[in-house]
Amino acid sequence: MKSSSYKIILYISLLFTLFYNFSFFKNFFITYNFTGINIAYTISIIITLFAFISFVLSLLSSKYIFKPFIILVLVVSSFTAYFMDTYNVIIDHSMIRNSLQTNLEESMDLFSFQLILYVLFLGIIPSILIYKIKLSYGTFKQESIKKIKILFLLLLIILINLFSFSKFYTSFFREHKTLRYYANPTFWMFSVVNYAKRTIYNGKIVLKEVGKDANIKEPIEEKKELVIMVVGEATRADRFSLNGYERETNPLLKKEEIYNFSKMSSCGTSTAHSVPCMFSKFNRDNYSYKKGISNENVLDILKHTKQVNILWRDNNSDSKGVALRVKYEDFRSSKTNTICEKDGECRDEGMLVGLDNFIKESGKNDILIVLHQMGNHGPAYYKRYPKEYEKFTPICKTNQLEKCTKEEINNAYDNAILHTDAFLSKVINFLKPYSKKYETAMIYMSDHGESLGENGIYLHGMPYFMAPDTQTHVASLMWFGESMKEELDTKKLNELKDKPFSQDNLFHTLLGMFEVTTDVYKKEQDILFEIRKEE
Numbered sequence: 002m003k004s005s006s007y008k009i010i011l012y013i014s015l016l017f018t019l020f021y022n023f024s025f026f027k028n029f030f031i032t033y034n035f036t037g038i039n040i041a042y043t044i045s046i047i048i049t050l051f052a053f054i055s056f057v058l059s060l061l062s063s064k065y066i067f068k069p070f071i072i073l074v075l076v077v078s079s080f081t082a083y084f085m086d087t088y089n090v091i092i093d094h095s096m097i098r099n100s101l102q103t104n105l106e107e108s109m110d111l112f113s114f115q116l117i118l119y120v121l122f123l124g125i126i127p128s129i130l131i132y133k134i135k136l137s138y139g140t141f142k143q144e145s146i147k148k149i150k151i152l153f154l155l156l157l158i159i160l161i162n163l164f165s166f167s168k169f170y171t172s173f174f175r176e177h178k179t180l181r182y183y184a185n186p187t188f189w190m191f192s193v194v195n196y197a198k199r200t201i202y203n204g205k206i207v208l209k210e211v212g213k214d215a216n217i218k219e220p221i222e223e224k225k226e227l228v229i230m231v232v233g234e235a236t237r238a239d240r241f242s243l244n245g246y247e248r249e250t251n252p253l254l255k256k257e258e259i260y261n262f263s264k265m266s267s268c269g270t271s272t273a274h275s276v277p278c279m280f281s282k283f284n285r286d287n288y289s290y291k292k293g294i295s296n297e298n299v300l301d302i303l304k305h306t307k308q309v310n311i312l313w314r315d316n317n318s319d320s321k322g323v324a325l326r327v328k329y330e331d332f333r334s335s336k337t338n339t340i341c342e343k344d345g346e347c348r349d350e351g352m353l354v355g356l357d358n359f360i361k362e363s364g365k366n367d368i369l370i371v372l373h374q375m376g377n378h379g380p381a382y383y384k385r386y387p388k389e390y391e392k393f394t395p396i397c398k399t400n401q402l403e404k405c406t407k408e409e410i411n412n413a414y415d416n417a418i419l420h421t422d423a424f425l426s427k428v429i430n431f432l433k434p435y436s437k438k439y440e441t442a443m444i445y446m447s448d449h450g451e452s453l454g455e456n457g458i459y460l461h462g463m464p465y466f467m468a469p470d471t472q473t474h475v476a477s478l479m480w481f482g483e484s485m486k487e488e489l490d491t492k493k494l495n496e497l498k499d500k501p502f503s504q505d506n507l508f509h510t511l512l513g514m515f516e517v518t519t520d521v522y523k524k525e526q527d528i529l530f531e532i533r534k535e536e
Contacts (some may be wrong), residue, residue: 014055024085025183079124088459094196211301218460227439231448234376253426265477265502275448279504310363373441382413447475
């Protein structure tokens, strides 16, 4: 049986409209109830979506790439339909970057039988049918005329709908523009182009040196700094009992003299964005991926002083480019991490093993150690902690969060918080013996928060302007050894810690802690500047 490519596009577009856009229509009906005039609006939006998908596919397809192109769109759209339907996420350019920087182990946490069904019925089976269909083509002139006619007709249908319900569409595009982010496949296709534009087609990246004038001037007899910076993963502030959460999720940290920053905001909603952003000189409002990879960060500036030994240990995906020019160690496997489970899950505590040797080898230099946690990485929260931390039960024992109750998801997530509490306590206890020789400190800051099913949203990665507070309000705290504490007015710090801060402050706070003088340092953004005692 032979068929024209445009007839296939119309069938495929109808398939996309009816079976790949559950999230789009679910969010549409949350905004517009299916009553009265809204019934007409619904019919109009279905026709418009169908016509728009047909227009895009017709515009981009051609005789020589038709089948591969349509099959690729079907397969990718089956994946995006699953993740949007299951976790209510949006596939924008940031999510694409985050996905491309996700390692195999993290990807396996998202694997499920339901995902197989989506890919099978929405991706593979339609693709097989497309592959088997024989296509008929006319001459180049005939095909060109046919394409112009089809595109004109589809555009006409779209315009008639837009003008017939102009008031509705004005509201739809201005007041509810986020709804279009759920349109499958058109929005992920747009996001791919956007990602390529931001990432690939930027020309040759030239790394700009930052803070080459950096210097540390301190008396020879003064103790050197030993700072451990813990980069947390997906830890929202409202799940720390230190921030008033009704459950006791910080039983060990509450015994320590820590300074908890209750109003810390993240730079982004994904690891790929937040981690390089928090270590960069740029604030959230003017940070971009290109700026991040083309400018040195605070680790580079500390290295420029030639007086700070730096080590980055990673039990997450990687440093997202932050640690490219400093000593880096991967602790995601039993080859380096001595504390790993039989299922291959390596614990954050393993990053503490052997740090004594690094400190010893650092001689008379200051020391900064960065530990990048696995922390609360979802959706398999139940894997993120050993059995002894399973205090809250029953738990969600699957990565398909929609199959678990709210209580089970919260329990698994909170148990992972308990494990982070224990890990941070161990970091503090590791530093305590060094507090006589060094000015010791621990900084903890999560990269982003996490949605646990509130309003049907799971995980993270939403565009910042529409992200819920659960994804941007992150857990953060500091601990200081006795020598470091003597240099700070801790009474003022207790008054200061509940003021609004953000990851923008980290860059300058780290420079201030190591007493670095450089033109890029801004004292007004250093959290500790106001409470340092004058010598």
